[in-house]
Amino acid sequence: MSATLLDTRRKKILQAIVERYIETASAVSSEAVAKLFRWRVSSATIRNVMAELSEAGFIWQAHTSGGRIPTDKAYRYYIDALLDLEQLTAAERQLIESQYLGRNEVFDELLREVLRILSHFVGYTAIAFSSGLRKILFKKLEFVSVESTKLLVVLVSADGAVKTTVVQLPYQIEQEQLFKIARFLSDEFSGLTLGEVKERLAAQLLASSDSWFHLLRKTADILELIWPNFDKDELYLEGANFIFAQPEFQNSQNLQAVLRTFSEEQPLLEIMKESLEQDGVSVHIGKENPYQDIHECSLVICNFKNKNSNIGALGVIGPRRMSYSKAISTVRYVARIFSESIAGLNL
Amino acid sequence: MSATLLDTRRKKILQAIVERYIETASAVSSEAVAKLFRWRVSSATIRNVMAELSEAGFIWQAHTSGGRIPTDKAYRYYIDALLDLEQLTAAERQLIESQYLGRNEVFDELLREVLRILSHFVGYTAIAFSSGLRKILFKKLEFVSVESTKLLVVLVSADGAVKTTVVQLPYQIEQEQLFKIARFLSDEFSGLTLGEVKERLAAQLLASSDSWFHLLRKTADILELIWPNFDKDELYLEGANFIFAQPEFQNSQNLQAVLRTFSEEQPLLEIMKESLEQDGVSVHIGKENPYQDIHECSLVICNFKNKNSNIGALGVIGPRRMSYSKAISTVRYVARIFSESIAGLNL
DNA sequence: TTTAGCACTTATTTCCCGAGAGTGCTAAGG
């Protein structure tokens, strides 16, 4: 028997096992499957097939007299080959949108709101990250002087997102100079990514004539100062409590491992970052994740974009035994409406 | 025997029980106490006293052959009457300060940093809240136009704290007008609290002549728009994982209850808000808290201030069986240095 | 190829027992 190509009957049985396990969280017996098929075949026949599926690594049993439990491989096969991706129904979309007022102008809060809704709708913990501004299209920078050497820097991107930060300058700069710098930047670099802005500025700095040098120098200094504040990837997390409801996390070992990952942030960021490379939903099942602590978890992640470029990702994290069908369709839908509403931020 | 006045021996025994229970997390036997007193009295004598303490509601036992466990009343008595408040040693203060660079200019991040240190130092979850800006001394407001009807509003307080928000205006306002409004506000209201600014503006609006009316109207409109964004109480929480280490939260019922409270936010905010009214550390023991879900927890909270007025509170939340001595002295110290460093934000 | 039947394996539950911990009470001693 080929490992990846299963005949129809085997597919159906595997699917039944996976879905049943997702539903009940306990091992599935041959009898249970036979019942699902309305006894059109006997449990003995199912057992024969199950033995083959075990052989092929799709299912395993915790002990000889235990029922079968899907492996990561089974989930993977289930998602890639068996799952006919249902869309959300109109009613479900309606329900989500009715909760999503989206009349918030601040990116952070909007994202948090979306996650809260997503989390409640699917019943898993929702996570997201928004990437640093390296790839953001620059429109303009403005300065508001707070105190003599303390400066509020306002960055406006081409699509109208606003981000601010406060920096302490090493020396005082006159208001006049700041105006010049701001004007210079928006005249010269509008439309480029922030990364490009930095590069070009460095290039110009080398090639500049004396009269320009001073201004360029200061501009570069300031950019260097504010750069780390703008280029941070940020993690968002809502509905951590949903993880408690899952039976696999009643065991406090497992629970602690997951919660540790939540607070460490870095692992989740790494995983979600991958989603920036491609459009659409990606699923990370159990041990496919490189982090020991979430080997009992699956993630369903989808990028979101602002106009053209991917600027972050959102999704859910739950038990391996996740309701993938609902999770995938919901995450995809939510990512889409979120993309639309941040595109709407720039009116 | 009076309920609140215990003679010296009873005090000493109660203290021994409390401290021992805090240390070991398991019921304290008469023998254990006798040993602590180096057998200067027999365990039988201790038992007699214990029976009285039980009677008076200071201790209880989970079952007949179990040792004694302090009640909330015992902790309360311990804190109010028995605990001689040790200060942190110079070395401990040194340790805290060495980690606390405090070279961050943003209030939020500074607070988070402090909580992280506090949390690690005492080994409990650290929480804080910063009150809305109602009570903040106003210095100036500045506007940065983002798009035609989208405005970034920058609020600078008298002590140099900066807060920004983005609002969508119902109609377009010219740059010139915005300048005027900004100037008007800082000329007229600088040094008042934001609450007062609002009141005065309303008063002036009623009494104003026609030529002023237009400007005032618009100012009031904008203020009304940005008000909710500035007047939010915010919860901060660091080191949630420390709660897992405590044996009382190995039971996943208890753990879930606490974590639920963490994510609900409102209960913790309510409790901490009380601390705004008074200076210094307050302790909330177990069932003293009005929220069922944290009946297994104690909180140690201290206000912090910006110049004169209390603008928030910080502290720790841990098991009832908390090391109060260390918690109280550390929370007090950390609140103080935090107050100092935000006072330093306005240089 | 399918299926009924059955022996076999293993987890789960229940019950019991003994060891251990700690108390409350009593009676004796200062």
Place this chain on the structure above:
DNA sequence: CCTTAGCACTCTCGGGAAATAAGTGCTAAA
């Protein structure tokens, strides 16, 4: 009157033993 030794009593905890239940693998027949 206070302290203490001594002891019976209560309750928990851990470890078997036994009964029960779940589910499988195999065999042999249809």
